[in-house]
Amino acid sequence: MELDLIFKIAAIGVIVAILNQLLTKSDKGEYATLTTISGIIIVLLMIIPQIEDLFESIRRIVDF
Numbered sequence: 642m643e644l645d646l647i648f649k650i651a652a653i654g655v656i657v658a659i660l661n662q663l664l665t666k667s668d669k670g671e672y673a674t675l676t677t678i679s680g681i682i683i684v685l686l687m688i689i690p691q692i693e694d695l696f697e698s699i700r701r702i703v704d705f
Contacts, residue, residue, distance in 0.1 A: 646691070650684050 657680035664673035 653680055
C-alpha cells in the first residue's frame with residue numbers, strides 16, 4: 642500500500658471529524674451523519690482498487 646494513500650485517508654478522516662463536530666455543535670445532527678457516511682464512502686471508493694489488487698495477488702499465489 643502506498644504511503645500517499647494512507648495520508649489521503651487520514652486527511653479525509655480529519656476533515657470529516659472537524660465537519661462532524663461543527664455540524665453537531667450547530668444542532669445539525671442529520672447533516673453530521675450524512676457527512677460521516679459520505680467520508681466512509683469516499684474512503685471505500687479509494688480502497689477498492691487496492692482490495693482488487695490484493696485478491697488478484699492471492700489468486701496468482703494460489704493458482705501457481
